[in-house]
Amino acid sequence: MxxxxxxxxxxxxxxxxxxxxxxxxxxxxxxxxxxxxxxxLAEPIRAALADAVEIGDTGYTPPDPGLRDAYAAFARRRFGWEVDPARVNWTGDVMMGVVELLRATVAPGERVVITPPVYPPFYICIEEAGGAPHEVPLLEDGAGWSLDLDGIEAALAAGARAVLLCNPHNPTGTAHSRESLAALAAIARRHGAVVISDEIHAPLAQPGGGFTPFLAVSEDAAAVGFAVTSASKAFNLAGLKCALLLTAADATTAVVRALPREVEWRTGLFGAIAAVAAFDASSxxxxxxxxxxxxxxxxxxxxxxxxxxxxxxxxxxxxxxxxxxxxxxxxxxxxxxxxxxxxxxxxxxxxxxxxxxxxxxxxxxxxxxxxxxxxxxxxxxxxxxx
Structure with missing residues (x-):
């Protein structure tokens, strides 16, 4: 149709x-x-925000704004991915989440692999978290882009402690293949590293484009991975401040739950209201x-x-x-x-x-x-x- x-x-x-x-x-x-x-704006989002304004619903974000169930249902419909709602948490925006996850998993001065050309705030946020960016550029073959898995393995073998992944990739728009993501996860687990996957552009993957959630590719990915995502890019909600922190294993979930309470409190109420509406089937x-x-x-x-x-x-x-x-x-x-x-x-x-x-x-x-x-x-x- x-x-x-x-x-x-x-x-x-x-x-x-x-x-x-x-x-x-x-x-x-x-x-x-x-x-x-x-x-x-999508009409369900506009209506939800208009209703909030009408009744003066402009206070603090509640302990359960409905994001867990809303995102789990969205991931099931759009990606065929079964997300455990209990492993969904939230913060103000994707890069805020990245910084806090890096602070929790990387010691000051340790290197974090990035794959340029890549979203410029990756450099800034790694440094904000106390880490050091380590570039392993994407490979280009004239028809597209891919991860340099050998280069990433060499960096991790030499002491880098994390990979900050962009999937789908900004600026190239590459949806990394399931095979390359599984290989990346295996490499990271072999070297005791973590992978933080920025998946903010995931809802914008074209049908047939091949987007695969990092956490869904393998047991290795579940063990080493964190994903950070938001409705903000697809639904143009960046100013409302709401992002999701996703995990798929007990150890990584414990890391998120141990983050300072302020990480969650930074979420905007309008951002949460808008995200719940965006993730709803009506949008x-x-x-x-x-x-x-x-x-x-x-x-x-x-x-x-x-x-x-x-x-x-x-x-x-x-x-x-x-x-x-x-x-x-x-x-x-x-x-x-x-x-x-x-x-x-x-x-x-x-x-x-x-x-x-x-x-x-x-x-x-x-x-x-x-x-x-x-x-x-x-x-x-x-x-x-x-």
Whole structure:
């Protein structure tokens, strides 16, 4: 059955928003940098928040806001994954959860493996937790990206104590294969390391894209793994502050339960209310429409790049609304986003901030109207021809 793609809000409405995406640049700039999307809220979320505002439900988050059962049901429907609700806990956002898990599992100065090009806050949060980032770049074969399992094993054998995984990966949109995740789990267990899997983009995996929850791949993964996720990327709820900490074994669950109570208290009540509504089956049709729009947009972008910027390199992502584009052939320097902003008036994320392999690249957010993508790439194409 075909699904009607979700329509973005008009630009004049979006420019009334007060979030980072719409307050960082002048109105002549198309903002495609930060990971916010341009769509209306899913109706169940809007209704739940409106009701909370109407009755003044703006206090502290309760001991049981309904997140455990809501997420377990969502994971069963969307991923075929049986999550034990008793092993679901929560905090303010995904990176807050990552920091606290690292503090609990990594000693000061110990190394944490990351797989660049990767979400820039990974570096910051590892350092905040007292660890040291250790880069093991993804492997690229021209058709996609994969984990360098030999490189990760070498790093763990040399003393690194954790792997901070991005699955699906930001910025490449790669949904790591079940086989590579199982191999990673076995490597980590062999070396007494933990794996913390950031799965915030999981709800945005395209049908057939192959997303596999890390904790579900094997007994090894359950033993060594923590997953941190949220409704915030798929449902555009970042400002409401709610993320989930997931485990699948007694030892890892004990680690989460031993975290300071403030880790849970940092969860926003509106975030919890919105997340419960997002994970409810009543929001599935909205999410399916969003995925249809993102599928069309990721393919539109490929066609526009071939037409306007034929020397650009871009692999259609498995998940998410972020495109990792190599513009190095155009001679716009290590950080082409700067040139694109000043001369084409399009704001993109800066490739070098994603670590090794980021030079010459940009990250473009295609979670918007097709017309905006078309205008942005057309402006960039004009710059390339000037």
């Amino acid at each position: 075909s699904v009607t793609p979700l329509e973005a809000l008009p630009l004049e409405t979006l420019r009334r928003r007060s979030s980072t995406k719409w307050r960082s640049y002048p109105e002549d700039v198309l903002p495609l940098f930060v990971a916010e999307t341009d769509f209306p 599935d049709s909205w999410l399916d429409s969003l995925l249809a729009r993102l599928d069309a947009n990721r393919r539109l972008l490929a066609g526009l790049l071939a037409e306007q910027l034929p020397l650009a390199r871009y692999t259609i992502p498995d998940a998410g609304f972020l495109a990792w584009i190599d513009l190095s052939a155009y001679g716009w320097g290590d950080d082409p986003a700067r040139t694109v902003l000043t001369q084409a008036r399009v704001a993109l994320h800066h490739g070098p901030e994603f670590g090794a392999g980021g030079a010459g690249h940009v990250r473009l957010n295609f979670g918007c109207a097709p017309e905006v993508i078309t205008e942005a790439v057309t402006r960039m194409g004009a710059l390339a021809r000037s």
